[in-house]
Amino acid sequence: MATDCQNCPLRTRPIFEPMTATEVAFMQGFKTGELEVEGGTTLMMEASNSPQLYTALSGMGLRYKTLLSGERQVINFVVPGDFIGLQAGVMQEMQHSVEATTDMKLCVFDRKRLWALFRDHPDRAYDLTWLAAVEEHLLGESLAILGHMSGLERIARAFVRLFDRGAAVGLTRGAEMPLPYRQQDLADALGLSVVHVNKMLKRLRQERAATWQNGRLIVHDRDKLCRIAQLETDRQPMTRPLI
Amino acid sequence: MATDCQNCPLRTRPIFEPMTATEVAFMQGFKTGELEVEGGTTLMMEASNSPQLYTALSGMGLRYKTLLSGERQVINFVVPGDFIGLQAGVMQEMQHSVEATTDMKLCVFDRKRLWALFRDHPDRAYDLTWLAAVEEHLLGESLAILGHMSGLERIARAFVRLFDRGAAVGLTRGAEMPLPYRQQDLADALGLSVVHVNKMLKRLRQERAATWQNGRLIVHDRDKLCRIAQLETDRQPMTRPLI
DNA sequence: CGATCGCTTGAGCTATCTCAACCGGCGTGG
DNA sequence: CCACGCCGGTTGAGATAGCTCAAGCGATCG
Numbered sequence: 001m002a003t004d005c006q007n008c009p010l011r012t013r014p015i016f017e018p019m020t021a022t023e024v025a026f027m028q029g030f031k032t033g034e035l036e037v038e039g040g041t042t043l044m045m046e047a048s049n050s051p052q053l054y055t056a057l058s059g060m061g062l063r064y065k066t067l068l069s070g071e072r073q074v075i076n077f078v079v080p081g082d083f084i085g086l087q088a089g090v091m092q093e094m095q096h097s098v099e100a101t102t103d104m105k106l107c108v109f110d111r112k113r114l115w116a117l118f119r120d121h122p123d124r125a126y127d128l129t130w131l132a133a134v135e136e137h138l139l140g141e142s143l144a145i146l147g148h149m150s151g152l153e154r155i156a157r158a159f160v161r162l163f164d165r166g167a168a169v170g171l172t173r174g175a176e177m178p179l180p181y182r183q184q185d186l187a188d189a190l191g192l193s194v195v196h197v198n199k200m201l202k203r204l205r206q207e208r209a210a211t212w213q214n215g216r217l218i219v220h221d222r223d224k225l226c227r228i229a230q231l232e233t234d235r236q237p238m239t240r241p242l243i
Numbered sequence: 244m245a246t247d248c249q250n251c252p253l254r255t256r257p258i259f260e261p262m263t264a265t266e267v268a269f270m271q272g273f274k275t276g277e278l279e280v281e282g283g284t285t286l287m288m289e290a291s292n293s294p295q296l297y298t299a300l301s302g303m304g305l306r307y308k309t310l311l312s313g314e315r316q317v318i319n320f321v322v323p324g325d326f327i328g329l330q331a332g333v334m335q336e337m338q339h340s341v342e343a344t345t346d347m348k349l350c351v352f353d354r355k356r357l358w359a360l361f362r363d364h365p366d367r368a369y370d371l372t373w374l375a376a377v378e379e380h381l382l383g384e385s386l387a388i389l390g391h392m393s394g395l396e397r398i399a400r401a402f403v404r405l406f407d408r409g410a411a412v413g414l415t416r417g418a419e420m421p422l423p424y425r426q427q428d429l430a431d432a433l434g435l436s437v438v439h440v441n442k443m444l445k446r447l448r449q450e451r452a453a454t455w456q457n458g459r460l461i462v463h464d465r466d467k468l469c470r471i472a473q474l475e476t477d478r479q480p481m482t483r484p485l486i
Numbered sequence: 487c488g489a490t491c492g493c494t495t496g497a498g499c500t501a502t503c504t505c506a507a508c509c510g511g512c513g514t515g516g
Numbered sequence: 517c518c519a520c521g522c523c524g525g526t527t528g529a530g531a532t533a534g535c536t537c538a539a540g541c542g543a544t545c546g
Contacts, residue, residue, distance in 0.1 A: 147434030191390030
């Protein structure tokens, strides 16, 4: 159980460092179980009030909002290590849905114990707030992407982000990583039409920058991708200060 | 358990309710002073590590990111009651800048005391996390706006949100409220060009939905505005559960 | 073996952008 | 007190990125 929770972000000095013994001991108190779900399962529903919070241990998913028009806005992609349900924990209800795209294994927490966490483990509470701040940062970045970049740029940017994210949690193998989504999902995340996403993907392929097919992303030329994405080419790990 | 977090100071029950006596007493411990700045002042700089955190008491401002291309993405608008600098507090550095648009009065906190806050006042820490979750929610909503709505719709939506926000903090007078920004600011927030914003504003004016001129927003017909914005017409205050 | 789903490609349409000019108000300096 | 420059707002015209519609294709599944 301890090892299963290695990727729980509810700790982490640098974000995905192994947990210390006390951290593990603590998590075992807060954790109430493990859950395995099939791809396609809806983990949390918009406007619902889930009694459980999760940490993704394996598999991938996505967070999205459903608009009045019936369209869908993908907020972001869920990778192992992500915390799911902070909103449900701290507000009355979720403001977006969370769906498992592939089969997933999850670490389950009891929402009701969240307050005890704040009372008895201020350091963990601090971590949680840190996570929320990171999330806020990422959303701000997404906003800038949607607000100012062209279709090609958005996709390049998304690929770099996803790849670096994947690398951080050990999902990559060389220049490759699993990316088990549909083109429609990416389109909904980037505010583009599937048709256009498809055409831009083709272009990235032709320019030998990146290929995304059969659920796998291959980054042929990271530098070129970064150039297109208007991104510095060096990765910046998301570390947390020691208070 | 409900009693454990009865008095929640860092802000309020409905989001901008007056503070209770104990709340005030506490704030005076954490608070280190007050600050008045002129319009145009940069309060926090992207990538800086501000030693201070603020709560806006009066005046308005905006948060924005500067992109590599030199363009600007306005993340959101700052109104009285907003907390500024959570990222600086909890991460190493700010990921966006904050600028005072008008003269502002601010409540100043010492960043270094943040950890003490978590240790000694778990209920306050909880509030802070709640604020972060709300912010995350709002950003998710903005994302959906940029991803899926037309220019006219985006502006209508922005007006409704700003107006309701203003109403919550007592900025409105009848159907009017101060909105001391430039068209360029709104354009940068919504991912549109100034030219297009201007044309859509004209249309909203002609359709007698809303007028924004000389720094004042007038909502002529809230229902019509909501219809354009694809929004339920009733307001939903952002309240926090009592744990 | 038909149906469904995701991907691909083409063709025309339009919302929005860029460029460019003009206007009024305001602050500054002569 | 006037003249000038600057800033923000307004409007027109032409260009285009991205959209919608539509059709076809291969794989998977019951």
